[in-house]
Amino acid sequence: MSSRQELANAIRVLSMDAVQKAKSGHPGAPMGMADIAEVLWRDFLKHNPTDPNWADRDRFILSNGHGSMLIYSLLHLSGYDLSIEDLKEFRQLHSKTPGHPEYGYTPGVETTTGPLGAGIANAVGMAIAEKTLAAQFNREDHAIVDHFTYCFLGDGCLMEGISHESCSLAGTLGLGKLIAFWDDNGISIDGKVEGWFTDNTPARFESYGWHVICVDGHDPQAITHAIEEAKSVIDKPSMICCKTIIGFGSPNKSGTHDCHGAPLGDDEIAATREFLNWSHAPFDIPSDIYEQWDRKEKGQASQVSWNDKFAAYKAAHPGLASEYERRVIKGELPAEFEEKANAFIQQCHESSENIASRKASQNAIEAFGSVLPEMLGGSADLAGSNLTLWSGSKGIQEDAAGNYIFYGVREFGMSSIMNGISLHGGFVNYGATFMMFMEYARNAVRMSALMGIQNIFVYTHDSIGQGEDGPTHQPIEQLTNLRTTPNLTTWRPCDATESAVAWKAAVQSQKAPTALIFSRQGLPAMSRTQTQVSDIEKGAYILVDCAGTPDVILMATGSEVALAVNAATALTEQGKLVRVVSMPSTNVFDKQSSDYKEAILPFSVTKRVAIEAAHVDFWAKYVGLSGAVVGMTTFGESAPGNVLLEHFGFTVDNVVNTVNKL
Numbered sequence: 245m246s247s248r249q250e251l252a253n254a255i256r257v258l259s260m261d262a263v264q265k266a267k268s269g270h271p272g273a274p275m276g277m278a279d280i281a282e283v284l285w286r287d288f289l290k291h292n293p294t295d296p297n298w299a300d301r302d303r304f305i306l307s308n309g310h311g312s313m314l315i316y317s318l319l320h321l322s323g324y325d326l327s328i329e330d331l332k333e334f335r336q337l338h339s340k341t342p343g344h345p346e347y348g349y350t351p352g353v354e355t356t357t358g359p360l361g362a363g364i365a366n367a368v369g370m371a372i373a374e375k376t377l378a379a380q381f382n383r384e385d386h387a388i389v390d391h392f393t394y395c396f397l398g399d400g401c402l403m404e405g406i407s408h409e410s411c412s413l414a415g416t417l418g419l420g421k422l423i424a425f426w427d428d429n430g431i432s433i434d435g436k437v438e439g440w441f442t443d444n445t446p447a448r449f450e451s452y453g454w455h456v457i458c459v460d461g462h463d464p465q466a467i468t469h470a471i472e473e474a475k476s477v478i479d480k481p482s483m484i485c486c487k488t489i490i491g492f493g494s495p496n497k498s499g500t501h502d503c504h505g506a507p508l509g510d511d512e513i514a515a516t517r518e519f520l521n522w523s524h525a526p527f528d529i530p531s532d533i534y535e536q537w538d539r540k541e542k543g544q545a546s547q548v549s550w551n552d553k554f555a556a557y558k559a560a561h562p563g564l565a566s567e568y569e570r571r572v573i574k575g576e577l578p579a580e581f582e583e584k585a586n587a588f589i590q591q592c593h594e595s596s597e598n599i600a601s602r603k604a605s606q607n608a609i610e611a612f613g614s615v616l617p618e619m620l621g622g623s624a625d626l627a628g629s630n631l632t633l634w635s636g637s638k639g640i641q642e643d644a645a646g647n648y649i650f651y652g653v654r655e656f657g658m659s660s661i662m663n664g665i666s667l668h669g670g671f672v673n674y675g676a677t678f679m680m681f682m683e684y685a686r687n688a689v690r691m692s693a694l695m696g697i698q699n700i701f702v703y704t705h706d707s708i709g710q711g712e713d714g715p716t717h718q719p720i721e722q723l724t725n726l727r728t729t730p731n732l733t734t735w736r737p738c739d740a741t742e743s744a745v746a747w748k749a750a751v752q753s754q755k756a757p758t759a760l761i762f763s764r765q766g767l768p769a770m771s772r773t774q775t776q777v778s779d780i781e782k783g784a785y786i787l788v789d790c791a792g793t794p795d796v797i798l799m800a801t802g803s804e805v806a807l808a809v810n811a812a813t814a815l816t817e818q819g820k821l822v823r824v825v826s827m828p829s830t831n832v833f834d835k836q837s838s839d840y841k842e843a844i845l846p847f848s849v850t851k852r853v854a855i856e857a858a859h860v861d862f863w864a865k866y867v868g869l870s871g872a873v874v875g876m877t878t879f880g881e882s883a884p885g886n887v888l889l890e891h892f893g894f895t896v897d898n899v900v901n902t903v904n905k906l
């Protein structure tokens with residue numbers, strides 16, 4: 245039987261060989277963390293390689309994602325559908341082993357990592373999801389939600405501010421089933437981190453309320469005892485600080501930045517094989533090592549045992565079991581959601597209430613929250629401004645079975661934690677902040693879109709119309725940023741009816757995130773026919789039309805739709821034929837058929853004016869060379885919102901003059 249050292253060495257040689265074959269990559273972290281990974285994956289991790297999506301599996305996240313050959317080696321050796329040929333294709337086009345772990349590419353990869361610190365924040369989200377689901381579904385003698393979240397992270401993750409945001413909250417929430425492993429090797433790309441990273445990391449995490457253990461990261465027995473101790477502490481997350489040597493096994497490059505982000509080279513690989521007493525050819529793993537690593541049989545047995553537990557749970561609590569199957573296993577919305585959502589949209593249409601769209605959003609949350617027990621909301625310390633609380637909100641801080649997270653002032657952390665919650669499954673997840681502070685969270689929003697997972701990002705105070713807080717709080721270029729992010733759908737509704745449609749679309753968008761953009765100021769309700777209400781879901785529709793071919797088309801979103809309608813009235817009085825198109829979601833409109841798009845924006849009508857209190861450049865593709873944009877090219881100012889809108893030209897007179905100049 246092979247020793248633990250030999251089993252860990254299998255990770256080391258696969259990692260260095262794959263990086264060498266690819267001519268790029270990061271061998272140092274996999275080689276340095278191999279001993280920790282061997283203990284965790286062979287002795288503790290509850291998983292089933294034949295069913296990577298088993299609901300009650302432990303989650304493993306490699307936050308220092310540049311060390312991706314570590315997780316690829318682990319998945320391959322454990323028996324996942326990741327062949328030795330896949331490892332040979334490391335970092336090649338369309339391979340299952342991309343340069344950084346990518347959710348959806350590789351069986352067993354739980355989240356996309358690469359931007360440092362994001363992985364630990366995702367792990368916090370997964371641990372929140374596990375704890376909340378357990379409180380909602382577990383009953384006495386029936387623990388059907390009972391798994392751990394394990395996360396590897398490096399010095400770079402701890403330097404990133406997001407690690408503070410997320411780990412601080414994790415300690416406050418007492419996430420006892422979150423266990424992190426710090427690869428304390430003292431090396432980053434630039435060299436020894438003592439010149440730029442001298443934090444007392446154990447004390448830092450103790451101050452967060454974490455349980456902290458420090459061990460030799462190359463001592464399997466010490467690692468084993470540390471994990472056992474961490475699992476026994478149920479009221480605090482645990483940080484296991486593992487002192488390691490980067491590139492362990494490389495006689496000339498270990499412990500230096502030379503092995504961090506570059507292949508070792510043929511000569512050093514040969515020397516490493518000799519040092520490790522590994523006589524096998526590249527990508528050749530002996531059968532006895534494969535046998536000791538294989539976890540298919542053990543994983544299947546664990547899942548069968550859980551299935552038996554769930555059968556007993558179902559017999560005792562059939563209603564809860566049915567809900568668990570719907571929410572967690574199938575990921576389906578309630579059967580009545582569509583009908584009730586449509587009824588709420590119709591209610592908004594008939595009420596003609598003049599309210600801020602942020603209030604319309606809260607009304608939608610109220611309506612949908614009562615239908616969706618899986619709804620889990622939150623705000624980054626702005627609940628009273630974002631209007632994200634509803635009558636059924638219960639903070640998970642006070643009630644573990646709650647449905648609302650008070651994230652504190654942690655926009656980036658919140659958004660990345662949301663990614664973890666969504667990846668875990670079992671929730672329809674929303675989180676809110678001012679639209680301007682999307683900038684703090686930008687990377688997490690992008691990662692959500694990259695992974696193709698559901699998140700509902702609620703952004704209020706959407707323009708200069710938010711007023712006195714001034715240009716630091718007034719978004720200008722952010723709408724363009726969101727709209728041009730692949731796989732992210734952005735909605736900027738103009739009233740309660742459009743807001744309800746946008747919320748319905750967001751809830752039903754289960755394989756992509758949505759950004760919902762809402763106003764601070766009150767907005768008038770638009771008058772529509774039933775057909776127009778139905779057309780909102782297409783992203784753009786004719787709100788006001790003329791008899792015959794239009795002389796000009798006015799396009800607008802959000803708070804500027806009412807301005808477009810009023811300007812159309814003035815232009816009509818001048819004898820012009822005017823069409824007003826409301827475009828709450830340009831992303832959705834762009835996906836419509838050519839015939840529909842032509843019906844809304846006829847190619848023959850070249851006189852077009854877009855009106856939006858955001859940057860003008862986005863609208864060039866809609867107005868063309870013969871059109872114009874009433875929008876922003878500068879930052880805002882501090883003044884009441886109505887004063888600013890007039891100052892920057894969002895008036896009927898300016899729109900009319902702009903049209904006449906065409």
